[in-house]
Amino acid sequence: MRVRSSVGALCALVVLMTGCQSAPGGGGEEDGRLGERSSATASPVPTRPSGYGAVFLAVDECSSFGRTSFTEVSCASERAAARVVARHDGTMKNGPRCPGTTDFVLHISEQRPSSDEDGDGAVPRGYACMRNLQPPHPGDPGGGGGPRTVVGDCVYSLDDGKVRETACDGKGEHQPEYKVTKAVDSRSKCPASTALYVRLGGDAPVGCARPV
Numbered sequence: 001m002r003v004r005s006s007v008g009a010l011c012a013l014v015v016l017m018t019g020c021q022s023a024p025g026g027g028g029e030e031d032g033r034l035g036e037r038s039s040a041t042a043s044p045v046p047t048r049p050s051g052y053g054a055v056f057l058a059v060d061e062c063s064s065f066g067r068t069s070f071t072e073v074s075c076a077s078e079r080a081a082a083r084v085v086a087r088h089d090g091t092m093k094n095g096p097r098c099p100g101t102t103d104f105v106l107h108i109s110e111q112r113p114s115s116d117e118d119g120d121g122a123v124p125r126g127y128a129c130m131r132n133l134q135p136p137h138p139g140d141p142g143g144g145g146g147p148r149t150v151v152g153d154c155v156y157s158l159d160d161g162k163v164r165e166t167a168c169d170g171k172g173e174h175q176p177e178y179k180v181t182k183a184v185d186s187r188s189k190c191p192a193s194t195a196l197y198v199r200l201g202g203d204a205p206v207g208c209a210r211p212v
Contacts, residue, residue, distance in 0.1 A: 056108070057084050057128040063106065070106070075133075086129040092147075097202060098129035100150040103139040105129055142168035142179075149200055154179045154212060163198065168212070178209035 057063060062075040062083050073079050085102060088095045098105060110125035129147070131139070138145025141152025144167030149155070154176030155163040166172040168179060178196045183204035187197055190208035198207035 055087075056123045057087055057106065059084050059087050062133070063128070063130065067104065067106070080133060082130040082132050084128045085131045087126065089124050089126040091125070092127050095127070098127075098147050100146075100148055101131065101137065101139045102129040102147055103132045103137055103145070105147050144168070144172045149180065149198055149207060151180050151183050151207070155196075155198060155209065163196070176212050179212045180207040180209045182208040184208060 055061075057072055060075075060083060062073055062077070062080040063070045064073050064077075064079045065081040075083060082103065085099050086096070092098075092105065092107070106128045108123060108126045108128065110123065131137070137143055139147070141150055142154060144154070144165055146165075149165055152168075153165055154168040156166050156174040156177045157163055163178070164174070166174040166176050168176050170176060178198075180198055180200075181193075182190060183200055183202075184190055184206050185204050187206055190197065190206065191210075193210045194208040195211050196209040198209050199205060200207045
């Protein structure tokens with residue numbers, strides 16, 4: 001959790017197991033896939049051609065419903081729930097930030113099974129920034145969720161002096177107390193009406209919030 005900010009990320013650990021909704025290539029879903037196996041002879045260097053199934057949860061590919069147990073599916077499938085808007089290897093702590101309107105993040109654990117049905121069996125550790133195919137979109141400004149706090153979001157105070165995001169329309173579990181109206185690079189650039197400073201990160205890391 002950021003100081004006087006919020007982290008609304010919903011995370012998932014990919015479990016690659018046959019017979020369950022997990023990472024593609026696990027064999028439990030007919031349209032969940034990992035990638036194409038390189039057919040070279042001796043010690044080939046794995047290749048990752050583009051297209052559905054070539055790279056697990058690549059940009060513009062879709063996941064099924066679920067945050068802790070899911071699979072990659074065709075975006076045309078009735079099981080498709082969210083689309084990848086950004087995909088990075090490594091961890092969020094050390095990697096690029098997700099886009100501001102990301103609804104949730106899927107954290108992918110590294111898996112290297114000995115073999116699978118249609119891929120090279122390897123999925124590197126990484127994370128996928130996801131956007132729901134249908135509303136609601138908690139990552140939108142004022143939506144009350146998402147992995148980032150952005151201009152237009154509302155927050156409420158916690159007992160430890162920090163804040164957490166909540167829906168601006170008051171329909172969330174907690175009523176909004178402040179709304180982020182501007183993002184600047186230093187507190188001195190916030191308007192006079194600012195009652196709270198929220199850590200946003202990025203090039204404009206200070207959020208100027210006023211009471212609602």
